[in-house]
Amino acid sequence: MLNRIYIVVGIFAIVVLSGAFIAPRFIQWSDYRDRMEDLASGVLGADVTIRGDISFSLLPTPQLEFSDVIVGDLESPAATVAAVEAEFALFDFLRDIYNLTSLTLMQPVLEVVLDENGLLTSSVDVTGQGAGVSLGMARISNGSVRLTDLRADEVFTATRIDGELKMSSFIGPFQFQGAADYGDKRYDVRFNSGNVDASGSTRLTSFFREVNGGFSVNAEGNLLTGAAPKFDGTLTYRQAPPVADAADDIRGNLVLESTVSMSTDRVTVSAFTLLPDENRASMRLTGAANIQLGLRREFDAVISGGVFSLPPRDATEVASELPYEMVRLLSEIPAPPLPPMPGKLGIDLAEVSLRGFSLRELRLDAITDGKAWDIQQAVAHMPGDTEVRLSGKVGNDAGAVSFLGDLAVKAERLDALSQLWRRARDNNPLFNTPGALEGRLMLAGDAFGLSNGRFTFAGQTHNVEVRLGFGAEPRLDAVLGLGTLTSAQTNALLALAPDIASEPSFAVSFPDGSFSLTAKAMDVMGLMAEDFVAEGQWMPNELRFARLAAANWDGIGYDLALRLAGSLSDPRITGSGKVTVSSAETEGLLALYEMAGVPFGWQEGLAPSWPADLQFILTDNDADSGQVLTLTGDLGAGDFDLRAEMAEGLARLSDADLRLVASLEGDDDEAIQSQLGLGDIPLFEGDGSVVASLFVEGNSADGFEGRAGISQNEQSLSFYGRLSVAENGEISGDGSLDAILANARGLAALAGMRGASLPAIDANASVQFAGSRGLTLETISGVSGDVTFTGDLSMQRLGQLPTYSGSLKVDAVDMVGIAASLLGAEALAVPGESIWPEGPLAIELENRASRGNIAVTADATTLAGAKIFGETGFTYSWDQTSTLLDNLQAQVGDGTLSLSLTSCCTGNLSERTLSGRMALAGVDVDALLPPLAAMGLDGAATGGVQFEGTGQSVADVVRTLTGEGNFAIADFAVSGFSPEAFPSIAGIEDALNTEADAIETLISLALGQGSFETEEARGAFSIAGGTVRVANLIVEGEGGLLSGSLNVALPLLGLDGSFVLTPRNFVDQNGLVEADTARILARLAGSILAPALSFDLTEMVASIQVRANELELDRLDRLRLEDEARQREAAEARNRLIEEQQRRAAEERARREAEEAERRALEELSAPPEAPIDPVAPLGGPLELGFQPSVNQPIGPDVNQPIQLIPPN
Known part of the structure; x- marks a missing residue:
């Protein structure tokens, strides 16, 4: 101007x-x-x-x-x-x-x-x-x-x-x-x-x-x-827009109209109106300016207005095919006009619309030295109660705008602010979330950047660096250093970022770029990641991670270098790195499973393999389109090596050829087995490394051929055959299964029979399986020691549990082996103080994951190498909580034994309950009892019992055993306990004067002369506290009655009983032997293995002696009774005489009293009134109230003489 x-x-x-x-x-x-x-x-x-x-x-x-x-x-x-x-x-x-x-x-x-x-x-x-x-x-x-x-x-x-x-x-x-x-x-x-x-x-x-028509001035x-000189008037300034290449780019002239006052020292524009585009009359600005001339030339201008907006874009533009509006705006910012003098400028606008966003209440204060502008303060407001502050230097760099200064943005509602660059959504996690950004802003040429940025969010200050290229080489370089963010805070931060996935404008705006993201803790794909680092760069056709790492991603640590190329439909991934997994329960591992689409069954199968510390390398084949993945490190309890040769690469792994070789080796056999899904019961006995290997080749369409096995020293379990993988991840196959095991309890545990103990086997079978739904073992053939076995087994999953069924034919079964299969070898391994073992029953604390019924038949049952039963058959059953030896039928001599025994229940408690039923049918007593216990007994036992006990060991169970039962023994006979002893006792002469020892000897000799015999002995018993009680046993035999009770203390098999033999159908004419007192007592002690029988004849001898005394006393009593009868007759005669004398005395006394009364009556009629009568004087002498001497009381020599009751007159 x-x-x-x-x-x-x-x-x-x-x-x-x-x-x-x-x-x-x-x-x-x-x-x-x-x-x-x-x-x-x-x-x-x-x-x-x-x-x-x-x-x-x-x-x-x-x-x-x-x-x-x-x-x-x-x-x-x-x-x-x-x-x-x-x-x-x-x-x-x-x-x-x-x-x-x-x-x-x-x-x-x-x-x-x-x-x-x-x-x-x-x-x-x-x-x-x-x-x-x-x-x-x-x-x-x-x-x-x-x-x-x-x-x-x-x-x-x-x-x-x-x-x-x-x-x-x-x-x-x-x-x-x-x-x-x-x-x-x-x-x-x-x-x-x-x-x-x-x-x-x-x-x-x-x-x-x-x-050239650039501008014009009219004054x-x-x-x-x-x-x-001084000029006062009006001024009109017009500036033509740049020449438009298209009709839609045509703009109107910039028009400035103002009053002006000019002199040699000052130019004053008191009020002007500025139309940036005269075709848009509504966009009108006003202001004033003052220009000082002379030595200190400077100006002071103020511009204000309502709404200032940029011209709209072409309506036919496709926004998704163009860069972000902000990027386009940066490339369109014109260089600022630089006046040839210093000055200051103030701008105050109600709203500035920049197409993609608007600035409200814009206030800008700037000064210039004629070379560049210095924005002292620029303040504006944006959506979300956002205040934007800007200050710095603005220059004209060879016709291009440049800026270097400070930026400060403070928002009270980031949710509203973020809608400027991404679509609004429901339940925005940024709702009412405040935030602030400060930093050093730079614009130079075709580069725009923010350095030393400080982003205040979630109560923390984070570091931000951004460089944006918008010229011939558009790109974005971002550095973000975060603190500790919770999951909600991370989601809120992501809601603040542009939606790259659904906004094509990002790829158009920034086809190239780099990034560096670090965080002490933040949510990564729904899980918290500690010490997270993501550094890399992207290009139009690939994404490279120079480092992608997290110290702990909810249980997973990783440090990777990756390259992602290709397309979403055919990605190409290469890289290397290290991955650590802390446990199978980590949420990070579950997230990886979900991202990789790992079937749930595979997840369960891999669960025991963690933790892990693995290194991997994924490379391209130089010769073809294939890839090779190598994986090494610690996996669970072993050293893991894997090499996967993928013919078409990782992206087409599901339908291309694959050659896989893997091995796992470790010294902890139980841990290795567990992580391979073979249970925690050792398959092998002995020490040494366990090696598991796998080799397969083929593809998912045609199936795979291969082998898998696990071995230790000379023991092994291996599969050879064909495998196929279904779309849901289920693995099925068929082939042969070979097993050489020193103890088959681990193999039994695989079938769900945890706790069962089986002997060594060398066996093979044809196998077919369909994932975990079904398994068939046919033509099983094997050897266990000297015993051969054959059979078939199958498994079908019914509901949630697999159910096993089948049959086995064995030469012989061992009784200890049966017990071990039911109770577990541990229960039998610890000897106790008694004959019962003290080993723990509660080996399995968790419910079994299967159920089954296996029918077993054997030619014999042995114990310690000796045959105790003949043909034996039973069903071995189990479910989630119990094990059942069901319907055991064994030939015992000429009889049979039936047994059902249940062990229950698995769980966290240390105690287990054993319950069962047993029945005998015609079993000889000598086949049922030990030799010493069976000595002197004869008969065939039939009966039944049900019982139950709870404890931590078999010994504890026996100590708490309860139950009840009954029995019947046909042709029962007890030798040395003959009822003929009673007639012999009755024949003892002068028993009163016979010594007791002599009587005992006579009785003992009489008992041993025969046996107590009966056609059948029946009884019932109860079991309580580990003791069998046979109470009130009464057996009617020939000539005698046997009664008594017996207690069998099962913990020690101790015996405590007593039996009484009394005469039956026997009458002693002499009266010496009576049914009520004739009792021969036998006492049973010791144990079943070593019983001790003794007779207690003391009672019998005493009863004999007492009875002899009673007979003598009876004779003396008869003599005494006869004398007493004579004395009673004499007394009765004396009493009659006394009564007659008393009657006569009474009559005489009555006569006298009547005469006295008549006399007194006559005297009263004739005599004067009587003087008061003195009180009757007391009788002299004491009143005799005692009994009179009895009739028979001796009084001097006149014994038996009548007593003078009334003294003579």
Whole structure:
């Protein structure tokens, strides 16, 4: 703007200079040079020197030509003209009026000086006080105007001034139309002025524009002339937009309209209206400006407005095929205009719409030094209660904008702010989440970056670095250093990032780039990752991870280098790295399973193989499209090696050829077995490394051929055959199974018979299986020690549990082996204080994962190598919680034994319950009992019992055993316990005077002369607290009755019983032997293995002696009773006599009392009244209340004499 003012001032000076050269000199040029110089000096008010030639012609019109004209001091002229051609009106010329009709100034140079006070100084008098001069038309050719500002010691020059000038006098009116160069641009210039009034003011209209149509300026107003000229008027500025390549890019002119006041020291634009696009009249800005000139040139401008918006994009554009609007905007930012002076600018806009987003309440304060802009503060608001602050340097770098400064963004609701670059969604985790971003912002050329960024989020400050290229090589480089974020905070952070997957604009905007993400902890794919690192770069056709690592991703650690190429439909992955897995229960492992599509059955099968520490390398084959994966490291309890040769690469693993070789080796056989899914019961006995190997080749369509096995020393379990993998991951196959095992309990555990113990085997079978749904073992053939076995087994999954069934034929079964299969070898391995083992029953703490029924038949049952039963058959059954030996039928002598025994229940408790039923049918007693216990007994036992016991060991179970039963023994006989002893006892003479020892000897000899016999002995018993109690046993035998009870203490098999033999159907005529007292007592002690029988005859001898005494006493009692009878008869006679005497005395006494009463009555009638009667005096002597002497009491010698009860008169 200042340059344009200077041009106007310069043009005005040219007019003055032209007037100065019109001082006519109509004398001969050679003789009147001085006169012409004086005249010109008088007109211009300054010395004029004509140093060149002068020529003059009068006719047809006065014409004067001269050259090398200097106005003012020769050393510092006010103006110079190379040549002047002037024509005058003849008559005016003659009247000394220099009315130029034509003037041509060639190469005029006007020197205008503003002194230190800002006043216009010139040696040319333009006040109009000199001789009059008038120009009808003056042509300026290649002129120049130099404005020297002594305040700033600067010179402003307009060159190549060409145009036509009209003026009536130096004070106007005047008109100029032409062109001039200023700087490197040429301008068309027009201005007109009117007459100067008395105050020195004139009306001025001016216009100039850039020749190429870039802009134009039109000013109109009043010009106050003088040493301090001043212009007050209006100004209109128009700037044309860039030439559009398409019709939709056509924009209207930028138009600035304002009132203006200009002087040599200040330009004031008090109020202007700015239309950035005159075709969009609604987008109107207003403002004001103040420009200070002179030594300290500076400006101060303010712009304000309502809504400022960029022109809309082409409606036919496809946004998904174009870069982000922000990227496009960066490439379209024009270089800022740089004024040639310092100043400051304030912008205050209600809203700035930048297509993709808007800035509301924009306030910008900037200053410039003429070389660059310094944004002191830029504040705006965005959605989400977001405040944006910007400060820094803005420059013009070779026509491109540049910026370096600070950015601060603070948002109260990031959910609303994020909708600027991604679609809104329901349940946005950013809802009402605040955040802030600070950093150093840079824009230079085609690069935009944020350095030293500090992103405040979730109560923490994170580091951010971003570099964005938007030119010929668009790319994005980002560095993000995060703190510790929870899962919710991570999801919120992801909701803040652009949706790369569903927004194609990202790939268009940034086809190349790099990234570096570090976090102390954050959610990665739904799981927390500690010390997470993701560094790499992407290109249009591949993604490279220089490092992808996490110390702990919910149980998984990894440190990888990967390359992902190809496409989503046919990816190509190569790389290497290290992966650690802490346990099978980690959520990280489950997430990997889900990403890889690992079937659930495989997940369960792999569960025992963790933890792991593995290294892998995945490389491309050089010769073909295949890939090779090598995997080594620690897997579970062993060293793992794997090599997979994939004919078509990892991406087509499911349908291309595969050759797989793997091995696992370790010293912990139980752990190796467990992680291979072979259970934790050892398959092998002994020490040494366990080696598991696998070799398969083929493809999923045609199946695989291979072998798999596990071995230790000379023991092995191996499979050879064909395998196939279904779409759901189920593995099925058929082939042969070979087993050489020193103990088959581990193999039994695989079938779900955990806790069972089986002997060594060397066997093979044909096998078919379909995942975990079905298994068939046919034509089983094997040897266990000296015993051969055959059979068939199968498994079908019914519901959630596999069910086993089948049959086995064995030469012989061992009783200890049966017990071990039911209770476990551990239960029998620890000897106890008694005959029962103290080994733990609770070996299995978890429920079994199967159930089954195996029918077993054997030719014999042995114990310690000896045959105890004949043909034996039973069903071995089990379910989740119990094991059952069901329906065991064994030939015992000529009888049979039936047994069902259950062990229950698995669980965390240390105790187990054994319950069962047993029945005997016609089993000889001597076949049932040990030899010592069976000695002296005979008969065939039939009976049954049910029992139950709970404990930690078999011994504990026996100690708590309860139950009940009954029995019947046919043809029961007990030798040495003959009832014929009672007749022998009855024949003892003078038993009263016979010694006890002699009687015992006689009884013992009588008992041993025979046996107690009966056709059948029946009884019932109960079991409580580990003791069998046979109570109230009564057996009726021939001539005797056997009764008693027996306790068998099962823990030690101890015996405690007593039996009484009493006579039956026997009568002793002498009375010595009676059924109630004749009891022969037998006591049973010891144990079943070593019983001790003893007779206690003390009671019997005592009863005999007592009975003899009783018989003697009976005889004495009879004599005593006869004497007592005689004494009773004598007493009765005496009593009758006494009673008669008492009767007679009573009658006499009654007669006397009657007579006395009659006499007294007569005396009362005849006698005077009686005096008071004195109280009766007490009787003399004591009152005898005791008993009288009895009748038979001896009183002196008169024994048995009547007692005188009434004294004689």
